[in-house]
Amino acid sequence: MPFRSDDSVIKVRDLAVDFANRRVLNGVNLDLKRGEILGFVGASGAGKSVLTRTIIGLLPMQAGSIEVLGVELSKASQAERQSVDRRWGVLFQQGALFSSLTSGKNVEFPIREYLRLSPKLTTEIAISKLEMVGLKPDVYRNFPSELSGGMIKRVALARALALDPEILFLDEPTSGLDPISAAEFDHLLLTLQETLGISVFMVTHDLDSLHRTCDRIAVLSEGKIAEIGNMDVMLASKHPWLKEYFHGERAHNNEIQVPVKGRRVTEKRV
Amino acid sequence: MTAGTLLSGQVTAGGLGLAASGSWTAEHARTLEPLIDHATRTDTTVQRIIIDVTRIERLDTYGAWLIERTLRVWTERGCDTRIVGLPDSYGNLFKKVRAGVGKLTPDKHKRTGIVATLESVGRTMTAVGNDLFTIFQIAGALLVAFLSVVAHPRRFRFTSLINHLERVCWNAVPIIILITFLIGAIIAQQGIFHFRTFGADIYVVDMVGVLVLRELGVLIVCIMIAGRSGSAYTAELGSMKMREEIDALRTMGFDPIEVLVLPRILALIIAVPILAFIGAIAALYGGGIVSWLYGGIDPKIFLSRLHESISIKTFAVGMIKAPFMALIIGLVACMEGLQVKGSAESLGAKTTDSVVKSIFLVIVIDGLFAVFFASIGV
Ligand SMILES: Nc1ncnc2c1ncn2[C@@H]1O[C@H](COP(=O)(O)OP(=O)(O)O)[C@@H](O)[C@H]1O
Ligand SMILES: [Mg+2]
Numbered sequence: 001m002p003f004r005s006d007d008s009v010i011k012v013r014d015l016a017v018d019f020a021n022r023r024v025l026n027g028v029n030l031d032l033k034r035g036e037i038l039g040f041v042g043a044s045g046a047g048k049s050v051l052t053r054t055i056i057g058l059l060p061m062q063a064g065s066i067e068v069l070g071v072e073l074s075k076a077s078q079a080e081r082q083s084v085d086r087r088w089g090v091l092f093q094q095g096a097l098f099s100s101l102t103s104g105k106n107v108e109f110p111i112r113e114y115l116r117l118s119p120k121l122t123t124e125i126a127i128s129k130l131e132m133v134g135l136k137p138d139v140y141r142n143f144p145s146e147l148s149g150g151m152i153k154r155v156a157l158a159r160a161l162a163l164d165p166e167i168l169f170l171d172e173p174t175s176g177l178d179p180i181s182a183a184e185f186d187h188l189l190l191t192l193q194e195t196l197g198i199s200v201f202m203v204t205h206d207l208d209s210l211h212r213t214c215d216r217i218a219v220l221s222e223g224k225i226a227e228i229g230n231m232d233v234m235l236a237s238k239h240p241w242l243k244e245y246f247h248g249e250r251a252h253n254n255e256i257q258v259p260v261k262g263r264r265v266t267e268k269r270v
Numbered sequence: 271m272t273a274g275t276l277l278s279g280q281v282t283a284g285g286l287g288l289a290a291s292g293s294w295t296a297e298h299a300r301t302l303e304p305l306i307d308h309a310t311r312t313d314t315t316v317q318r319i320i321i322d323v324t325r326i327e328r329l330d331t332y333g334a335w336l337i338e339r340t341l342r343v344w345t346e347r348g349c350d351t352r353i354v355g356l357p358d359s360y361g362n363l364f365k366k367v368r369a370g371v372g373k374l375t376p377d378k379h380k381r382t383g384i385v386a387t388l389e390s391v392g393r394t395m396t397a398v399g400n401d402l403f404t405i406f407q408i409a410g411a412l413l414v415a416f417l418s419v420v421a422h423p424r425r426f427r428f429t430s431l432i433n434h435l436e437r438v439c440w441n442a443v444p445i446i447i448l449i450t451f452l453i454g455a456i457i458a459q460q461g462i463f464h465f466r467t468f469g470a471d472i473y474v475v476d477m478v479g480v481l482v483l484r485e486l487g488v489l490i491v492c493i494m495i496a497g498r499s500g501s502a503y504t505a506e507l508g509s510m511k512m513r514e515e516i517d518a519l520r521t522m523g524f525d526p527i528e529v530l531v532l533p534r535i536l537a538l539i540i541a542v543p544i545l546a547f548i549g550a551i552a553a554l555y556g557g558g559i560v561s562w563l564y565g566g567i568d569p570k571i572f573l574s575r576l577h578e579s580i581s582i583k584t585f586a587v588g589m590i591k592a593p594f595m596a597l598i599i600g601l602v603a604c605m606e607g608l609q610v611k612g613s614a615e616s617l618g619a620k621t622t623d624s625v626v627k628s629i630f631l632v633i634v635i636d637g638l639f640a641v642f643f644a645s646i647g648v
Contacts, residue, residue, distance in 0.1 A: 098614075099612060099613035099614045099615065100613045100614050100615030100616075115296055115297070115299060115300060116300060117299055117300055117303065118303055121299065121303050121336075123374075124335060124339065124372055124373075125299075125331070125332060125335060127370070127371075127372055127373065127374065128331065128335050128367060128370050128372055129331070131369070131370030131371065131372070132331070132366055132367075132370065137370070137371050137372070137373065137374050137375070138374060138375060140374055141374070141377070143612065143613060144612065144613070145611055145612020145613055146612075163296055164295070164296050164330040164331050164332065191362070191366065194362050195362040195363040195365075195366050196330065196331070196363065197359075
């Protein structure tokens, strides 16, 4: 897989977003490098979801620029926009599966729309994606209302992965999952990164997930990126919110040993 | 990129050698599939297959699955299959794709032809039976809730009742007036047009009066309300059901029938008679104005003729039906709403059902009342 760490798939510059005269994001600068998993943290209401939704074009921005896969989104034509759309996958906080379609048809939906493959291959790919995210093939026939929360997230991930995207946006993928499922999810993410070489933009509050999967972590505070870097940078940071976050009550310092990814991956990649 | 460069094959001593090259990715899957299918279909006699992927430039799950699928077809036929030249970076991808079954177990429940038709007829019949049962169940639960509220008046949700009254009654007034006015006008116009041929213009007043007050006024209003408020009730309760809000109420010890259904149905029972009255008046106005402008019947004559042709009984017959029809609309709407399942589609289907069933039942009830009044001679 071509891995060039100097090459950014997303470049956000001086981004500002307002809501009802209140500036939620004010001068965000951010790069997502090819092949990395970037974790995104910040207090509830800091604007993480707003930033994600702005990058994927669901919210208008007041100032700044967003470049995705070399395309400046605010200046892109309809066709350029669409070509970017099929190169990213989005996993929404609640899954956002189409409730009137079975899981399988949900996964097939983007494939059908964009690739126009034979029905046989479409179904096979959908099943293969469902299996890739750790589901049994027979989930294909279940409607979203018949699935558990964790399964819904997995199906939604399979749908996000349907077109083999280069970038994956995840909004709190492990919230609402039990710790075992969450760990499996992390594992899955690492496998996907290794097998498909995708770049991941992940909003999360799950400390284990941050430890295990993220190459870099960015912190959003007061409308800006307060800190960005690997786990060691986070742990050493003087930022008061970060100190509370990584050393506070919920941050089990010594009780459980979670392998820190930054260290392992740098070793492997040299 | 032409299709030819993606896959080329040659028969060697031991078997078939396929060489894949170029981009084996999602964008090319459409051209790749026929190529690879063609290869598996034509060379059926070979014993050994070697797929050389050294010259593949890009590979994703689509390409990996296509290669894997081909290998599986040949393996099933008892061939010896091998992939050579797989770069390390793609090893994991192949492993991941290979790990899957890639097939559904056959669907046992699928039926076809006459059996399927019979099954669907049977299901429809039991659904009708279940509907009847549920509507009595909800009516019973409503009665219980009503009695318990009568026993403890402070439990009654007065604010909710007022809120629903505003929505189903006050906000509906303009559209009800408009529609019934037009209906009255049309009836009068048609009446005058046809009665005029045998010089019985004046009887149009009798017709408008009786028809509007006894039958049409309340019927039109009920059909409007079923479409306007019944559907809203179903959609509201249905989406609450979908998002587990009704379960939340139940776990907090509230009875959803008492909290949600009772105020809604009471609001309808109050609103429909009021709207039916307003509608009847508007229709009489419509009829009167058309009679005057189109038929040349002076309003004074219209009024005095109206006095002669209708009595308070005519009016009462119409009004007495209104609360019963309101009850039916409310019951059907709430029943359908509470039966919504998880999907958006089921919400839509139940809302449609709610409107169709309540209009049907309103007309049935109107018929029953007509029989009843005829037999008691009113
Ligand atoms: N549609 C909206 N209208 C008004 N304000 C909004 C809207 N969406 C988000 N906000 C505001 O933006 C801020 C950031 O929200 P969000 O991005 O959802 O936070 P989080 O970081 O928890 O995901 C919040 O203070 C919220 O009040
Ligand atoms: Mg959020």
